[in-house]
Amino acid sequence: MTKILCIGAGYVGGPTMAMIAKKNTNVQVTVVDINQQRIDAWNSDNLPIYEPGLDEVVNEARGRNLFFSTDVEKGIAEADIIFVSVNTPTKTFGHGAGCAADLQYWEKCARQILEVATSDKIVVEKSTLPVRTAAAMERILNSGRNGAHFDVLSNPEFLAEGTAIADLDNPDRILIGGHSTPEGKKAVQALVDVYAAWVPQEKIITTNLWSSELSKLTANAFLAQRVSSINSISALCEATEADVGEVAYAIGTDSRIGPKFLKASVGFGGSCFKKDILNLVYLCESYGLHEVAEYWRQVVKMNEYQERRFVDRMLKEMFNTIAGKRIALFGFAFKADTGDTRESPAILITRELLEENAEVVITDPQALKHAEQDLADVIDRVVFEPDPYKAAEGAHAVALLTEWKEYKELDYQKIFDRMAQPAFLFDGRNHLDHQELFGIGYNVYSIGKAPLKHI
Numbered sequence: 001m002t003k004i005l006c007i008g009a010g011y012v013g014g015p016t017m018a019m020i021a022k023k024n025t026n027v028q029v030t031v032v033d034i035n036q037q038r039i040d041a042w043n044s045d046n047l048p049i050y051e052p053g054l055d056e057v058v059n060e061a062r063g064r065n066l067f068f069s070t071d072v073e074k075g076i077a078e079a080d081i082i083f084v085s086v087n088t089p090t091k092t093f094g095h096g097a098g099c100a101a102d103l104q105y106w107e108k109c110a111r112q113i114l115e116v117a118t119s120d121k122i123v124v125e126k127s128t129l130p131v132r133t134a135a136a137m138e139r140i141l142n143s144g145r146n147g148a149h150f151d152v153l154s155n156p157e158f159l160a161e162g163t164a165i166a167d168l169d170n171p172d173r174i175l176i177g178g179h180s181t182p183e184g185k186k187a188v189q190a191l192v193d194v195y196a197a198w199v200p201q202e203k204i205i206t207t208n209l210w211s212s213e214l215s216k217l218t219a220n221a222f223l224a225q226r227v228s229s230i231n232s233i234s235a236l237c238e239a240t241e242a243d244v245g246e247v248a249y250a251i252g253t254d255s256r257i258g259p260k261f262l263k264a265s266v267g268f269g270g271s272c273f274k275k276d277i278l279n280l281v282y283l284c285e286s287y288g289l290h291e292v293a294e295y296w297r298q299v300v301k302m303n304e305y306q307e308r309r310f311v312d313r314m315l316k317e318m319f320n321t322i323a324g325k326r327i328a329l330f331g332f333a334f335k336a337d338t339g340d341t342r343e344s345p346a347i348l349i350t351r352e353l354l355e356e357n358a359e360v361v362i363t364d365p366q367a368l369k370h371a372e373q374d375l376a377d378v379i380d381r382v383v384f385e386p387d388p389y390k391a392a393e394g395a396h397a398v399a400l401l402t403e404w405k406e407y408k409e410l411d412y413q414k415i416f417d418r419m420a421q422p423a424f425l426f427d428g429r430n431h432l433d434h435q436e437l438f439g440i441g442y443n444v445y446s447i448g449k450a451p452l453k454h455i
């Protein structure tokens with residue numbers, strides 16, 4: 001029986017391995033992590049991440065051919081294929097701080113594999129990494145003296161949070177990068193076989209290692225660029241009374257542009273877009289490609305502009321002062337259907353509102369625990385309220401920051417009746433029915449559209 005190990009039981013490692021185990025009943029899959037609490041949660045009914053459909057997949061495979069453990073060494077010793085899916089955050093210190101990828105967790109794993117392994121292994125980069133990381137990994141792994149041989153593959157993950165299970169079940173493609181040597185090809189084929197259990201062969205793309213590594217950074221950069229592009233146009237729409245939704249629809253019907261990822265918003269968040277673009281920027285800089293670096297850096301700059309612009313607009317429209325005013329933030333997660341708040345625009349927006357001495361109340365159906373951690377240093381200045389009606393009680397403004405479905409279904413008349421007047425609603429996701437809200441009496445401000453105001 002083939003044994004697969006995954007090091008790192010996070011947003012990628014957990015769901016991805018659960019799907020591999022579900023689809024390959026003849027393969028034993030173990031997911032390990034140094035975080036005991038996380039592993040305990042994976043072994044409980046209360047999984048450590050919120051992801052629609054995840055419970056069912058885990059329940060089907062866990063205990064059968066899917067196991068979660070903190071015994072990293074045992075896992076390494078027994079495995080034939082080792083996925084490494086540890087975090088690769090932006091470096092916060094030393095050379096490349098604020099831009100380069102921090103590879104310390106990855107390298108620690110490589111060294112631990114080298115230390116423990118006594119038989120040949122295929123080591124798969126699942127984490128998102130700078131181009132040519134595999135070369136460094138190969139050098140570390142194959143520096144051992146116990147005769148074990150390691151083939152390094154790149155197999156980046158393209159799932160999006162909130163739709164991880166659907167993305168894993170029916171991926172647009174699986175990308176596997178490897179060497180074209182006989183051993184390299186054999187390793188690639190072993191990984192192709194794992195995915196071929198449910199993914200059609202024509203969707204499994206094999207490339208050289210460097211193309212695979214670079215494709216992951218490029219895919220995220222292109223996706224984020226689309227969001228920044230439409231957000232830049234949203235600013236122009238607000239200045240000209242064009243409607244960004246109409247513009248996005250009109251351009252998206254061009255089959256060369258396509259309709260996806262053109263939703264103007266308060267800004268993109270998530271653990272990866274910013275990190276991966278900065279990683280790309282750093283790589284370009286280190287190869288002396290300064291113009292290319294600057295081109296991509298602008299995508300991140302535009303996103304920061306969009307986040308700040310949202311707060312500036314709130315301030316301006318609420319008579320240039322929000323000091324002492326209660327502002328209810330509807331949603332803190334970086335997108336709907338996840339409890340994840342990493343790089344959520346809500347973090348910067350909360351902090352900017354606090355700078356203006358506003359009284360901030362945060363509500364979110366899944367992300368309040370993470371919100372409390374993100375705002376630990378200002379926790380006594382923020383109220384966390386699971387009930388959106390209570391959050392909005394006495395508020396001068398509601399700002400919708402996450403497009404949770406439940407926010408469409410609230411009774412906005414009831415909310416309006418309990419708010420301070422004039423009542424403001426800032427829809428950072430263009431998620432609600434603005435005409436209806438205006439009819440109730442709200443002053444409605446959305447992204448890239450003319451405001452609907454009574455005052």
Ligand SMILES: NC(=O)C1=CN([C@@H]2O[C@H](COP(=O)(O)OP(=O)(O)OC[C@H]3O[C@@H](n4cnc5c(N)ncnc54)[C@H](O)[C@@H]3O)[C@@H](O)[C@H]2O)C=CC1
Nearest residue numbers: 008009010011012033034035085086087088105127128157
């Ligand atoms: N979150 C997402 O939607 C996506 C993330 N990625 C990439 O996947 C990688 C992982 O991301 P996430 O799962 O979000 O990170 P995460 O932070 O949720 O999980 C990483 C896990 O690795 C564990 N870990 C770190 N060092 C370890 C070690 N030496 N031994 C055992 N466990 C160790 C940590 O304790 C943590 O639980 C990153 O490179 C990210 O860029 C790629 C596609 C999607």
Ligand SMILES: O=C(O)[C@H]1O[C@H](OP(=O)(O)OP(=O)(O)OC[C@H]2O[C@@H](n3ccc(=O)[nH]c3=O)[C@H](O)[C@@H]2O)[C@H](O)[C@@H](O)[C@@H]1O
Nearest residue numbers: 157158159160161227261262263265268269270272334335
């Ligand atoms: O490498 C990663 O981590 C992943 O990053 C993104 O996935 P994710 O960040 O989970 O979520 P997205 O759906 O891409 O949304 C990212 C951000 O962009 C925002 N967004 C997205 C689309 C859009 O039209 N407008 C918009 O503002 C979302 O609200 C969210 O804040 C990519 O979509 C995945 O393919 C990739 O695997």
